[in-house]
Amino acid sequence: MSDLFDTQPEALPDTAPRPLADRLRPRKLSDVIGQQQVLGPEGPLGVMLASNSLGSLVFWGPPGVGKTTIARLLADETDLHFVQISAIFTGVPDLRRVFDEAKHRRANGQGTLLFVDEIHRFNKAQQDSFLPHMEDGTILLVGATTENPSFELNAALLSRAQVFVLERLSLADLELLTQRAEVEIGKPLPLDGPAREALLEMADGDGRALLNLIEQVAAWKTGGKLDVKGLTSRLMRRAAKYDKSGDEHYNLISALHKSVRGSDPDAALYWFARMLEGGEDPRYLARRITRMAVEDIGLADPQAQTHCLHAWEVYERLGSPEGELAIAQALTYLALAPKSNAAYNAYKEARRQAQKTGSLSPPKHILNAPTKLMKEQGYGKGYAYDHDAEDGFSGQDYFPEDMKRPVLYQPVERGFERELKKRVDYFSKLRIKRNE
Structure with a gap:
């Protein structure tokens, strides 16, 4: 065989x-x-x-x-x-x-x-x-x-x-494995308490990696116990497990996104750092946090997108590692900004309505009539020029004639959208008044 x-x-x-x-x-x-x-x-x-x-x-x-x-x-x-x-x-x-x-x-x-x-x-x-x-x-x-x-x-x-x-081994699991290793090799590891903890952290939940590290440490002739500095000077820290195209990539970007959405700047910065330490491209992170500004903050703070785009531009000019600080600052701003997905939800519902009613024509009164035939067909007839109307608002219906008017954008009572909600309510009441 x-x-x-x-x-x-x-x-x-x-x-x-x-x-x-x-x-x-x-x-x-x-x-x-x-x-x-x-x-x-x-x-x-x-x-x-x-x-x-x-x-x-x-x-x-x-x-x-x-x-x-x-x-x-x-x-x-x-x-x-x-x-x-x-x-x-x-x-x-x-x-x-x-x-x-x-x-x-x-x-x-x-x-x-x-x-x-x-x-x-x-x-x-x-x-x-x-x-x-x-x-x-x-x-x-x-x-x-x-x-x-x-x-x-x-x-x-x-x-x-x-x-x-199967889950990565906890620090308690790794400590138990270390104790078994010490029994097997017949002597304790020459490490003080903090250095021992650092060794377990280097293993990053991988039992096989820990045993390989222990073999190296056990072979050293130290003449005493090593502290963290002595350990790290002799033992290269293992690179964090991070597959930029695999599950870990998507798990960490999900954790980063949800930390921002949850208004936790500390967690957001932690996951941002984890991805950078794993070798993630900062440009990818700049693009993703800009998406977060659009999706989760939206018009509650219109400046959020501007901060992200400026941070992205700073990174392109400075490169790593200086430019990464600009992205981190934008990320912190996003985490602390007021949140709203009202515009995001409105867009999704608009797409759904468009797919459902995609063959309906615009109402004739808002269609241009550049030819005589089109005028005879009623194109543009009855259109009210809003600038000539009281309050600059005619209240006309701009949806297809056979479509019931939907409510798509529903702003929240947070951040700048408080002001936008006042405007939505104002025009809604005027529209009702104009059409009575």
């Missing part, structure tokens, strides 16, 4: 030390750190195991939270043969071989748990190839993905598998 489908890692020579992550690999599900929302007695996977009703699964979560380990332990718990493949390196001929070998095992009385890492990288046809083998019991599929399964996996596959969300 190809190395691609080996069920156990290749044995290392006696002279090669086993990596700490391998030495601390849990031997049973109860040893797994974290994920109790899934693995605990009341968690869905715990309930499935207790009732002997385990079915195909998809684990969705960030790197280093135990997806592969849990899959391997599930095979042990259920006496299934464990086969691991990666969607990055596996083609259709390889899949056929996996399915044929699973059928052979099944004929001999043993089932197969097929663990597929990065399952979202399989195309639609490859994902479809799993379906008949899942349905007839040839394989119990356990997929792992860091991407949103709703977008990346076929509906047919998702309908046959239950999705479990």
Whole structure:
């Protein structure tokens, strides 16, 4: 069988030390750190195991939270043969071989748990190839993905598998893992309290990354305990996990937008900084906050858009990092500005009305009549020139003749829209008066 489908890692020579992550690999599900929302007695996977009703699964979560380990332990718990493949390196001929070998095992009385890492990288046809083998019991599929399964996996596959969300490890989880590592290496880490906390934060919820960092720290000869400065001078901080084209990108921009909408400048600046630290293009952020000014502030503060456009221009002139401060200032202004989506809602309703009544013509009295025929057809007849009317307002109806006049723009009692609401009410009363 190809190395691609080996069920156990290749044995290392006696002279090669086993990596700490391998030495601390849990031997049973109860040893797994974290994920109790899934693995605990009341968690869905715990309930499935207790009732002997385990079915195909998809684990969705960030790197280093135990997806592969849990899959391997599930095979042990259920006496299934464990086969691991990666969607990055596996083609259709390889899949056929996996399915044929699973059928052979099944004929001999043993089932197969097929663990597929990065399952979202399989195309639609490859994902479809799993379906008949899942349905007839040839394989119990356990997929792992860091991407949103709703977008990346076929509906047919998702309908046959239950999705479990695995979360990044908490600081308490990482501390427990650190204590286990210290027992394994036989000595405490040479770090003071704040440095130890900094080490856990560097791992960013990734248990495998933490163990790799611990191996480096444990190998140092320090002659005493290191403080945060000593730790960071010897150990490069890991870059924050941030995929500018993946789920994390959309999650963070959503958090930024909702923080602005919720008038929380501190949270808005935090998510702004998170995206910048992850390598996001400041131009993208300038464009998005300008959209926020239009959508969530609108005419409650017309200056909001101007602040955003000016900040965008400042960034284009100064570049990074100086120009990012201008965007941050505009973001702070937006968070503290009065909020209104009245104009946004009015626009959406206008689009809906236009789609519904798109074939109706404008009323003839507001149509120009440049030809004799058009005048004979009544074009422009009865049009009242508003500047000649009392108060500069004729009160005529400008909607199609067969359309009931809708109310689209409904300003709120916040910010500048208080003044606009007075104007709307004023013209509404005049319109009624003119048409009595």
